[in-house]
Amino acid sequence: MTSSPPRATPTTPSAAAAALPEADFAPLLMSYVQLSGDIQALDAYARYIQGPWNYMECTPPEEKARLRARLMRVLAELASGERAMPAAPSGELLERMLSACVGQPVPAEYGPLICHEMGFAGAAPLEVTWRKRPAPEVLNAFRVLVIGAGESGIGAGIKLKAMGIPFVIVEKSAGVGGTWRDNKYPGCGVDTPNHFYQFSFEPNPDWSRHFALSDEVQQYLETCAVKYGLMPHIRFGSEVLAARYDAPSATWKVTTRQSGCDEDSRYNAVICAVGQLNQPFVPPIDGLAGFAGPQFHTARWDANVDLAGRRVAMIGTGASGMQTGPSIADRVAQLTIFQRSPHWAVHNPNYHAGVPAGKKWALRHLPHYAQWTRFQLFWASADGLYESLKVDPDWSQPALSLNATNHAFRERLIEHITRETGGDPALLAKTVPSYPPYGKRMLRDNYWYRMLTRANVELVTDAIDHVGADTVVTRDGRTHRADVLILATGFQAKRMTWPIEIAGINGRTLASLWGEDDPRAYLGITVPGFPNFFLMYGPNTNLAHGGSAIFHSECQVRYALLALRELIETGAAALDCRQDVHDAFNDRVDTLHAGLVWSHPGVGSWYKNRRGRVFATSPWRLLDYWNMTRTLDPSDYHFTMPSAGAARA
Ligand code: NAP
Numbered sequence: 001m002t003s004s005p006p007r008a009t010p011t012t013p014s015a016a017a018a019a020l021p022e023a024d025f026a027p028l029l030m031s032y033v034q035l036s037g038d039i040q041a042l043d044a045y046a047r048y049i050q051g052p053w054n055y056m057e058c059t060p061p062e063e064k065a066r067l068r069a070r071l072m073r074v075l076a077e078l079a080s081g082e083r084a085m086p087a088a089p090s091g092e093l094l095e096r097m098l099s100a101c102v103g104q105p106v107p108a109e110y111g112p113l114i115c116h117e118m119g120f121a122g123a124a125p126l127e128v129t130w131r132k133r134p135a136p137e138v139l140n141a142f143r144v145l146v147i148g149a150g151e152s153g154i155g156a157g158i159k160l161k162a163m164g165i166p167f168v169i170v171e172k173s174a175g176v177g178g179t180w181r182d183n184k185y186p187g188c189g190v191d192t193p194n195h196f197y198q199f200s201f202e203p204n205p206d207w208s209r210h211f212a213l214s215d216e217v218q219q220y221l222e223t224c225a226v227k228y229g230l231m232p233h234i235r236f237g238s239e240v241l242a243a244r245y246d247a248p249s250a251t252w253k254v255t256t257r258q259s260g261c262d263e264d265s266r267y268n269a270v271i272c273a274v275g276q277l278n279q280p281f282v283p284p285i286d287g288l289a290g291f292a293g294p295q296f297h298t299a300r301w302d303a304n305v306d307l308a309g310r311r312v313a314m315i316g317t318g319a320s321g322m323q324t325g326p327s328i329a330d331r332v333a334q335l336t337i338f339q340r341s342p343h344w345a346v347h348n349p350n351y352h353a354g355v356p357a358g359k360k361w362a363l364r365h366l367p368h369y370a371q372w373t374r375f376q377l378f379w380a381s382a383d384g385l386y387e388s389l390k391v392d393p394d395w396s397q398p399a400l401s402l403n404a405t406n407h408a409f410r411e412r413l414i415e416h417i418t419r420e421t422g423g424d425p426a427l428l429a430k431t432v433p434s435y436p437p438y439g440k441r442m443l444r445d446n447y448w449y450r451m452l453t454r455a456n457v458e459l460v461t462d463a464i465d466h467v468g469a470d471t472v473v474t475r476d477g478r479t480h481r482a483d484v485l486i487l488a489t490g491f492q493a494k495r496m497t498w499p500i501e502i503a504g505i506n507g508r509t510l511a512s513l514w515g516e517d518d519p520r521a522y523l524g525i526t527v528p529g530f531p532n533f534f535l536m537y538g539p540n541t542n543l544a545h546g547g548s549a550i551f552h553s554e555c556q557v558r559y560a561l562l563a564l565r566e567l568i569e570t571g572a573a574a575l576d577c578r579q580d581v582h583d584a585f586n587d588r589v590d591t592l593h594a595g596l597v598w599s600h601p602g603v604g605s606w607y608k609n610r611r612g613r614v615f616a617t618s619p620w621r622l623l624d625y626w627n628m629t630r631t632l633d634p635s636d637y638h639f640t641m642p643s644a645g646a647a648r649a
């Protein structure tokens with residue numbers, strides 16, 4: 001989106017007239033104001049926009065029709081040449097438009113981020129470009145390995161290619177898409193709105209839903225990989241076993257296995273884009289292996305198992321369980337769900353909704369509409385919540401909530417659960433968490449509570465004692481019969497980058513440095529002793545309060561490219577994060593987390609390690625992280641110049 005200029009000529013007037021009633025009103029108003037310069041309309045209509053989601057706007061229908069008619073006239077004048085395309089709004093007008101579009105004041109400090117990300121005020125997207133273009137032989141002697149062809153691996157590949165830096169992507173499976181390729185359980189989909197959960201430079205006006213299902217997201221990523229010419233760079237079916245740094249040559253020796261054969265190659269830099277959530281976690285429950293029927297993890301769904309009419313037991317009620325349960329409940333004979341602790345889940349009216357044809361048309365054809373839509377969703381899922389996730393030390397109910405705003409949200413969530421369960425006290429007792437909202441990942445209600453009221457669904461909250469051949473037995477002595485066992489039990493996030501052996505200077509491995517569960521990195525990206533090695537979706541970069549993982553990965557890719565540019569332009573062989581910089585950063589992470597919801601003592605989650613340290617989740621506002629990763633300070637790194645005779649990889 002940010003790279004393409006607004007299209008001045010929407011298809012035909014009749015197409016526009018048919019489409020516009022289905023376009024969301026706030027971005028449509030912004031498009032009109034931007035095209036017409038009619039500031040009075042902004043003042044007249046802004047009061048109807050009360051929040052950043054499309055359902056938070058209450059403009060009377062006749063007023064909307066009037067505005068659409070005015071927009072149609074402006075479009076016709078632009079098409080006929082009677083009117084010129086006005087300059088992009090900036091300064092005070094842009095600020096007013098930003099706040100009006102989301103029905104909330106947008107602080108000035110967000111201006112640069114928004115302008116770059118959304119392409120407003122004529123700002124170009126933040127691209128890393130050469131300050132001094134290297135000679136072809138210099139560039140060609142430099143090789144980067146990207147591990148993984150998931151979302152961030154594809155994002156990294158696209159940007160490496162744009163800079164002309166040679167690279168290979170090694171992908172252990174047979175296709176691109178990473179988590180969206182692996183996760184095919186029924187109902188699997190994204191819970192960040194898609195018009196934000198997409199690359200900033202590759203908007204898709206054709207998402208079928210506001211929150212697309214897994215296949216569509218995978219298809220999008222595949223389309224990007226093809227469109228940007230990545231396929232010839234990807235080695236499918238090749239698994240990285242180890243990456244070992246060789247200090248004398250300042251290269252990474254990488255061992256891959258393909259079709260049973262191991263091969264070593266050398267690279268100047270490695271971008272590790274394997275993510276935090278790719279190794280399924282199978283809980284150590286007694287007797288699990290002796291279950292006689294089919295059993296599988298949600299991330300390894302066995303589509304050959306027909307669930308119709310079967311008794312299904314599902315362990316786990318996180319994001320994957322929340323999507324799976326309601327998607328299978330109506331076809332199984334019995335669904336018994338084993339919940340260790342409840343999650344909070346919020347209702348979003350768009351969650352199951354398709355994108356109407358008129359909105360798709362506007363995203364594609366109406367100048368500026370797509371940018372304003374992206375901005376709305378950015379704001380809806382960005383830092384607006386952040387303050388409410390801070391602990392108020394004087395708060396009177398610290399076990400249940402963090403502060404007044406968080407408590408009010410808690411009450412609204414409970415009202416929703418009460419409505420959906422028909423007020424059933426037994427279900428309420430099981431489903432209302434005892435910890436503050438956002439302590440674990442906030443889920444989107446996928447008709448979960450409604451599902452729990454079905455006659456063929458039981459929510460079991462007693463701890464599991466053991467699993468038998470066709471039973472799950474709980475500690476209260478009850479036996480629950482099952483033909484099929486589904487493990488919705490999450491991932492081994494603590495063992496980040498596992499099972500790849502990554503050995504830095506002096507052979508020190510990441511696994512030994514981090515121990516069982518304490519991964520740390522500077523900005524979540526670089527680790528002292530691991531020169532020219534960059535993590536994507538590394539420690540403390542998981543987004544738990546909002547945002548889009550793609551937005552975040554673009555920040556990380558940008559930073560890694562800044563580092564590579566620094567290396568290539570200066571002719572340095574290696575850059576290695578300074579220990580004191582890394583440590584100071586992690587101290588700040590821990591200090592921030594101490595006052596945020598994810599450290600709450602009443603919550604157990606995959607974000608925390610055994611000692612209660614939050615290692616997975618970012619404590620920063622999106623704005624802070626964007627600012628921290630938009631530039632690279634060379635003084636944060638030790639540089640090694642090449643020794644005489646040492647060559648590029
Ligand atoms: P998860 O959030 O870690 O949930 C795992 C579930 O298994 C939890 O309910 C957990 O209980 C339960 N569990 C684990 N060990 C257990 C045991 N020994 N006995 C009983 N229950 C046990 O995993 P997930 O649902 O796969 O989600 C992981 C992350 O993936 C999410 O947080 C999200 O970041 C991502 N995700 C995103 C989407 C999306 O965008 N739509 C969809 C799926 C996943 P406790 O809660 O008590 O630990």
